[in-house]
Amino acid sequence: MSQNKLLNKIILLTSLLLLVACVATPTPTEVPVNPTEPKPSPTPTQIVSPTPEAVWTPEVIVSPIATEPADTPEPTSTAEPLPPEETGIQCIGARTAPDNTQDLIIQINLPRKAQAQTLAYFQEFARPCDAIGVLGRFTDPVSWRENMSQLSTGLAFYSMPSLAEAKETAETWTDTADWFAYEIVLSDHTPESEKSDPAETSRQALEFARAHNLAYMVTPGRPASRKYAADLAQYADAYGLQAYGQMRDSPETFVEFVKSISTRIRAVNPDILFFVAVSTDLPTDVPEETYEIITRLLGEIDGVFIRISEQPESLEKLQTLVNLLRKE
Numbered sequence: 001m002s003q004n005k006l007l008n009k010i011i012l013l014t015s016l017l018l019l020v021a022c023v024a025t026p027t028p029t030e031v032p033v034n035p036t037e038p039k040p041s042p043t044p045t046q047i048v049s050p051t052p053e054a055v056w057t058p059e060v061i062v063s064p065i066a067t068e069p070a071d072t073p074e075p076t077s078t079a080e081p082l083p084p085e086e087t088g089i090q091c092i093g094a095r096t097a098p099d100n101t102q103d104l105i106i107q108i109n110l111p112r113k114a115q116a117q118t119l120a121y122f123q124e125f126a127r128p129c130d131a132i133g134v135l136g137r138f139t140d141p142v143s144w145r146e147n148m149s150q151l152s153t154g155l156a157f158y159s160m161p162s163l164a165e166a167k168e169t170a171e172t173w174t175d176t177a178d179w180f181a182y183e184i185v186l187s188d189h190t191p192e193s194e195k196s197d198p199a200e201t202s203r204q205a206l207e208f209a210r211a212h213n214l215a216y217m218v219t220p221g222r223p224a225s226r227k228y229a230a231d232l233a234q235y236a237d238a239y240g241l242q243a244y245g246q247m248r249d250s251p252e253t254f255v256e257f258v259k260s261i262s263t264r265i266r267a268v269n270p271d272i273l274f275f276v277a278v279s280t281d282l283p284t285d286v287p288e289e290t291y292e293i294i295t296r297l298l299g300e301i302d303g304v305f306i307r308i309s310e311q312p313e314s315l316e317k318l319q320t321l322v323n324l325l326r327k328e
Contacts, residue, residue, distance in 0.1 A: 105303030133157030
């Protein structure tokens with residue numbers, strides 16, 4: 001076979017093989033496009049969720065406050081003010097009501113006039129837990145700060161008839177005081193918002209006092225004490241009963257009233273200090289008679305608050321009463 005014939009056979013065989021390969025390969029069917037039909041959505045990529053073991057669950061910390069019911073909680077059986085060792089506050093906490101006048105705590109107010117004279121006398125007889133203070137609505141904060149800066153013995157308290165006012169003026173007196181006295185009354189001096197829920201208001205007053213590292217004493221009058229003594233006492237370090245008029249009108253009734261208040265407030269707050277307010281600021285006030293009434297309350301009260309005025313005879317009566325109470 002010649003070389004040319006062999007070459008022609010190879011070319012022919014190659015052509016046949018290529019033709020067979022083209023026939024064996026399927027041609028894709030072309031789908032006509034209809035512009036009125038939406039294109040099919042592509043199949044979404046599958047999202048694989050982690051197994052439960054792979055999911056991190058944060059630790060949930062439940063606050064004791066959050067577990068309380070949303071509605072009004074039941075009143076607490078006993079108040080739980082922070083103990084003195086945790087607050088640095090002096091002269092609060094459990095103590096046995098004394099059975100002699102020498103161990104009674106004595107508190108007096110600083111009158112608008114004769115402040116230096118009154119402060120000087122206070123420091124003559126004051127013990128560490130005795131206190132001197134002012135009624136907030138009757139005093140000048142500047143004068144208060146100047147006088148209290150000279151206090152070397154005893155404690156200072158500041159009395160206000162409104163918690164709202166106490167908060168508004170806090171920067172003018174809280175750094176000088178040791179105690180906050182809240183004179184909640186059922187008159188226009190105390191806002192309606194504070195009188196509508198005495199227990200809650202007293203709780204807020206304690207919270208306010210603690211925020212400024214102060215002890216808290218609630219000092220209601222007779223009407224408020226008749227209605228709300230236990231409510232107010234739940235959250236207070238001390239209770240100061242103001243019932244001067246009843247003491248003057250009927251000592252017998254006054255003594256029984258004081259004892260009933262003592263029973264009510266100690267039932268809800270066994271550690272509360274109980275003060276009874278007396279007075280030397282009227283001509284009819286007789287120190288010897290006041291002293292006799294106080295002796296009948298021994299074992300029920302922890303101290304006395306003596307209200308005085310700037311009149312010379314009031315200061316003289318104060319001295320007489322203190323001498324009787326602290327006589328050896």
